């Protein structure tokens with residue numbers, strides 16, 4: 001075994017840093033298409049589940065609860081960052097999917113709708129945390145619109 005010192009240690013550090021920097025995209029691309037498809041669908045379902053909890057409060061089906069609203073909105077925000085790495089090249093097929101081929105033909109538009117969602121969920125998480133019910137209900141509608149806008153163009157019926 002070689003003890004890493006001097007130049008060797010520097011080289012090791014540089015190599016480790018490079019690994020960290022590139023680890024995420026490399027992993028996303030190495031995953032088999034069927035796993036990527038199932039991954040993105042599970043995240044989208046988890047996001048949907050938390051949206052349903054909020055929607056029930058918006059509709060008055062369950063009494064407003066500040067802690068539950070803040071928690072669900074935080075989960076929606078965090079989850080809204082996650083599905084997109086599952087739409088990499090070659091993941092248009094490999095498992096049953098409703099992703100439309102337009103996703104890979106117009107990646108800028110797909111990306112911009114992701115950004116709209118993430119901006120809207122950040123607002124919702126902040127207002128739900130503040131406990132301003134009128135405000136977070138409005139922000140909830142904006143998130144729901146962002147979901148629909150993307151589904152209209154990029155999800156098959």
Ligand code: HEC
Nearest residue numbers: 041044045047048097098099113114117146147150154155
């Ligand atoms: C940027 C585009 C985009 C946005 C924004 C978006 N979705 Fe989707 N969603 C898709 C696509 C594409 C699919 C189809 C994925 C597949 O079948 O591989 C999908 C599928 C789904 C599914 C079905 C998953 C399954 O089990 O097959 C649910 C549920 C869902 N989305 C909920 C939501 C909710 C809730 C929001 C908003 C909080 C949202 N989506 C925002 C693009 C989007």
